[in-house]
Amino acid sequence: MNMIEYITLPWDVLGIGALWLILMAFFVALPCSQMGSFLILRRMALTGDAISHSVFPGVVIAFYITGDLSSPWLIVGAGLAGLASTVIIELIHKWTRVKQDAATGISFTALFALGVLLMELLLGKNVDLDLECVLHGRLGLLLEDDRLALFGLMVPAPVLVMAGVALVTMVLLFFFCRVMMLSSFDADLAASFGYRPAVIHYGMMFVVSFIVVAAFQAVGAILVIALLILPGAAAYLCSYRLKVMLLIAALHALLSAVGGLYLHVWFNSNMAASVVVSGGVLFVLAWLLGPVDGVLWKWFKEEVPTPEESSDQVGNRLS
Amino acid sequence: MSDEQQPALETHDLTVAYHKRPALYGIDVAVPAGSLVGIVGPNGAGKSTFIKAVMGVVPSSGGWVKVFGKPLRENLHRVGYVPQRESVDWDFPVTVMDVALMGTYGGLGLFRRPGKAEKKRASEALEKVGMLPYSNRQIGNLSGGQQQRVFLARALAQDSDLYLMDEPFAGVDAATEAAIVTLLREMRERGKTVLVVHHDLQSAGEYFDRLLLLNMRLVAFGEVKDVYTRELLQKTYGGRLTILSEVADRAAKL
Ligand SMILES: Nc1ncnc2c1ncn2[C@@H]1O[C@H](COP(=O)(O)OP(=O)(O)O)[C@@H](O)[C@H]1O
Ligand SMILES: [Mg+2]
Numbered sequence: 063m064n065m066i067e068y069i070t071l072p073w074d075v076l077g078i079g080a081l082w083l084i085l086m087a088f089f090v091a092l093p094c095s096q097m098g099s100f101l102i103l104r105r106m107a108l109t110g111d112a113i114s115h116s117v118f119p120g121v122v123i124a125f126y127i128t129g130d131l132s133s134p135w136l137i138v139g140a141g142l143a144g145l146a147s148t149v150i151i152e153l154i155h156k157w158t159r160v161k162q163d164a165a166t167g168i169s170f171t172a173l174f175a176l177g178v179l180l181m182e183l184l185l186g187k188n189v190d191l192d193l194e195c196v197l198h199g200r201l202g203l204l205l206e207d208d209r210l211a212l213f214g215l216m217v218p219a220p221v222l223v224m225a226g227v228a229l230v231t232m233v234l235l236f237f238f239c240r241v242m243m244l245s246s247f248d249a250d251l252a253a254s255f256g257y258r259p260a261v262i263h264y265g266m267m268f269v270v271s272f273i274v275v276a277a278f279q280a281v282g283a284i285l286v287i288a289l290l291i292l293p294g295a296a297a298y299l300c301s302y303r304l305k306v307m308l309l310i311a312a313l314h315a316l317l318s319a320v321g322g323l324y325l326h327v328w329f330n331s332n333m334a335a336s337v338v339v340s341g342g343v344l345f346v347l348a349w350l351l352g353p354v355d356g357v358l359w360k361w362f363k364e365e366v367p368t369p370e371e372s373s374d375q376v377g378n379r380l381s
Numbered sequence: 382m383s384d385e386q387q388p389a390l391e392t393h394d395l396t397v398a399y400h401k402r403p404a405l406y407g408i409d410v411a412v413p414a415g416s417l418v419g420i421v422g423p424n425g426a427g428k429s430t431f432i433k434a435v436m437g438v439v440p441s442s443g444g445w446v447k448v449f450g451k452p453l454r455e456n457l458h459r460v461g462y463v464p465q466r467e468s469v470d471w472d473f474p475v476t477v478m479d480v481a482l483m484g485t486y487g488g489l490g491l492f493r494r495p496g497k498a499e500k501k502r503a504s505e506a507l508e509k510v511g512m513l514p515y516s517n518r519q520i521g522n523l524s525g526g527q528q529q530r531v532f533l534a535r536a537l538a539q540d541s542d543l544y545l546m547d548e549p550f551a552g553v554d555a556a557t558e559a560a561i562v563t564l565l566r567e568m569r570e571r572g573k574t575v576l577v578v579h580h581d582l583q584s585a586g587e588y589f590d591r592l593l594l595l596n597m598r599l600v601a602f603g604e605v606k607d608v609y610t611r612e613l614l615q616k617t618y619g620g621r622l623t624i625l626s627e628v629a630d631r632a633a634k635l
Contacts, residue, residue: 103473157400241491244483247473251535254436254462255487256454302519304474354519 072327082218083326084319087337089224090277091315093231094286095293097270099311102294103304104246108163109148109267110290112170114274116147118177126184137275144271147173148264220280227276234269235308242266243304281334292341293318296348299356314344387450389414389543389574390435394444397427397434403597404430407444410593410602412576414449414542417569419579419589423618426596428578429465432545436462448543458488461541463532465548471521471528478516480531481507484538499538506537510564526557533564544568544575551580562588582614 072080101110120143124136147169154165235242245252245262253259270290277286297310321340326333350357388411395408405427412418420428433439435446437453448456461484481503482495489495495503507513510530515523520531529549536544550558565588568575576593579585585592586609594600594608594617601608601617 103470105470237492240486240489240494243475244486247475247480248464248469248483250433250436250438250464250468251462251483253438254457254460256437256457257491298474302474302521303476304479307474 068324068328072323075327078215080323080327082221083333084323086218086221086224086280087319087322087333088316089221089228090280090286091289091293091318091337091341092312093228093273094277094289095297095311095315096231096235096308097266097273098290098292099294099297099308100242100246100266101270101290102298107291108166109151110270110274111287112147112151112166112173113144113267113271114278114284114286114290115170116173116177117141117144117271117275117278118174119143119180120146120177122177122180122184126180137272140275140278141268141271143173144274145264145268148267148271152263224276224280227273231269231273238265239305239308281337285334285338288338288341289315289318292338292345296341296345296352299348299352300354302354314341314348317344387414388412388447389416389449390576391447391450392435392444395431395434395441395446396443397430397439398442399430399439403442405434406598408595408599410599412574412591412602414574415569415572416574416590417565417588418574418576418591418593419585420576420593420595421579421582421585421617422595422600426617428595429547431595432462432547432576432578435545436460438462459542461536461539461544463536463544463546463549466525466529466532466551468547471523473520475520476516477507477512477518477520477523477531477534478503480520481512481516481534481538484535484540487539502540503534503538506534507531509537510534511560524554526553529553529557529561533561542573544573546575546577548578548580550577585609 067074072083076083098107098110101107117140120139120141121136123143124133124139127139128135130136150169150173151162151165154160154168155162160168241252241257241262244255245257245259249259252262274286274290277289281289293311293314294307296314297307300310301307318337318341321343322333322337325331325336325340329336348356351359353359390410390412392408392410395405396403397405408431420431422428430439434441435453437446446453448460453460482499484506485495485499485502489499504513504516507516510533512527512530512534515527520528523531529552533546533549536546549561553561565575565577569590577589579588586605589605591602591604592608593602594613596617596619601613
C-alpha cells in the first residue's frame with residue numbers, strides 16, 4: 063500500500079461509518095477534555111477515576127430494576143452512584159484524618175467491588191450486562207446500532223446522544239467558566255464573594271458524572287479516565303492561559319478521535335483503546351514540543367529567565 | 382448614623398471551631414473606620430481563622446460580624462480579602478491581568494463578563510503596585526514579592542472600603558515591603574480601613590495605628606501606644622519571651 067491508501071483506508075473500508083466513528087469519539091472526548099482540565103487544575107484527577115468506577119453499581123441496580131440495558135434510568139442510576147462516590151470522598155476526608163487521596167482510593171474501589179457483588183447477586187452470572195463492555199466500551203460496535211434520520215442522513219443513535227451531552231457541557235462551560243476558574247484558583251476569595259464552594263464542587267462533580275456515564279457506554283469505565291485526564295494534561299503543558307488551555311484540550315480531543323480511527327482501521331484494534339493511545343502519543347508530543355515548557359525548547363535555550371529583574375525599580379516607583 | 386461613626390468592623394463573641402476543636406473564642410472588637418490595624422500573635426493563634434471567619438470563608442460556631450453596621454452579607458461588596466499567598470497554586474494557567482481582574486468578579490454576579498470598566502480598574506490597580514508591565518506574564522514566573530503585589534492589585538481592583546489581608550509581608554523583598562507599607566498608608570489616607578495579619582513584632586509597632594493581639598482569645602485591641610507593652614506582648618506570646626525580649630525592651634521604652 064502507498065501513503066495515500068493508508069490515509070484513505072478508513073473511508074474505503076467504512077464509508078460514512080468512518081465519520082460516525084470519528085464524531086462519536088470526538089463527542090465523547092470533547093466534554094471529557096473540558097471538565098477534565100478543571101479536574102486537573104483542582105488536583106482532582108483521581109476523582110474522575112472514582113466516578114467512572116463507582117458508576118458501575120448504579121448501572122447494575124438500575125438494570126436490575128428496569129431490566130433494560132438501553133433504559134435512560136441506567137444513566138440516572140449511574141449518575142447518582144457517581145455523585146455518591148464524591149460525597150463519600152468528602153465525608154471521609156472531612157470527618158476523619160484520612161486525606162483526600164486515600165479517601166478517593168477507598169471510595170471508588172469499594173463502590174466498584176460492590177458493583178461486582180451486586181451484579182452476581184442480583185443478576186446471576188449469565189445476564190447480558192456484559193462486563194467486557196462495561197470495562198472496555200462498545201465504540202467499535204457503534205455501526206451496528208439503531209440509526210435515526212437527521213437532515214436526510216441516517217445517524218447512529220449514540221452519536222446523537224453524545225452530541226447532546228457535548229453540547230450541554232459546552233453551554234454550561236460557556237456560562238460558568240469564570241465561576242469555575244475563580245473557585246478552582248482561589249476558593250477562599252470565591253467564598254468571600256458569596257459563591258458557595260460546596261455547590262460549585264458538587265455541581266462540577268455532577269457534570270463529570272453525567273459525562274462519564276454517557277461516555278462509558280462508548281469507551282468503557284477505564285478508558286474514560288484517560289479521556290478525562292490526557293487532553294487537559296497535554297494542554298496544561300502547552301499554555302499559560304486557561305482559555306487557550308481549554309481550546310488546546312478540545313483540539314487534543316479531536317486529534318485523538320481522528321488518530322484513534324486510523325489506528326483502529328490500520329491495526330484492526332479496539333477503537334476506544336486506539337483513541338486513548340493516540341491521545342497518549344499527543345501528550346508525549348506536548349511534553350517534548352509544548353510551546354511554553356516543552357523539553358526540546360528548554361534543551362535548546364538552556365539559560366533560565368530571571369523573574370527578579372527590575373523588582374527594585376518597581377519598588378522605588380511606589381515609595 | 383453615618384459611616385464615619387460606624388465601626389468599619391464589629392465582631393461580637395465570634396467563635397470558630399475546626400472539627401469541634403476551638404480555634405478562636407469569643408472575639409469582641411470594634412474597629413473604627415479609617416484605621417490601619419495589625420493583627421499579631423504566635424503561629425496557630427487563629428489570625429487567619431479570624432479573617433476567614435469575618436469573611437464567612439469558614440463558618441463561625443457562634444457570635445456575629447457586622448461591617449459598617451450591617452451583617453456581612455449585605456455589605457459583602459465593601460469588603461476586600463487578600464488570602465495568604467501560599468493558599469493558591471501559582472502554576473495555575475492565569476496571567477497577572479487575569480488575577481487582577483478577579484478582584485472585579487464580586488461585583489459581576491455569576492454571569493456578567495468583565496467589560497471595559499473592569500479592565501480599566503484592574504489596569505489601574507496593577508499600575509499602582511508597579512505590576513502593569515507584567516500584565517501578560519504567567520503568575521508562576523514572578524518572584525514572591527511580585528506575586529504579593531499582584532494579590533494586592535487584585536484587592537485594589539475590588540475597590541472596597543474594608544480590607545482584610547493575610548500576611549501580605551510574608552516572603553517579600555525589602556523593596557516590596559516598603560512599597561506595601563506606603564500603599565497601606567495611602568489607602569488609610571483615602572479613608573479605607575485595613576486589617577493586616579503581620580508576623581514580625583519588630584515592625585508591627587511602626588507600621589500600624591492599632592494592634593489586635595490574638596492568641597485564640599483576644600488579648601488586647603487598641604492604639605499602638607496602649608497595647609504595645611511588655612505585659613500584653615508577653616501575654617500574647619506566652620512563655621516564649623526570650624525571642625521577644627528585645628522587642629519587649631523596645632516596647633518598654635516607648
Ligand atoms: N482547615 C482547618 N482544619 C482544621 N484545623 C485548622 C484549619 N485551619 C486552621 N486550623 C487550626 O486552627 C488553629 C489556628 O490556625 P490559623 O488561623 O491558621 O493560625 P495563624 O494564622 O494565627 O497561624 C491552628 O491550630 C490550626 O492548626
Ligand atoms: Mg495564618
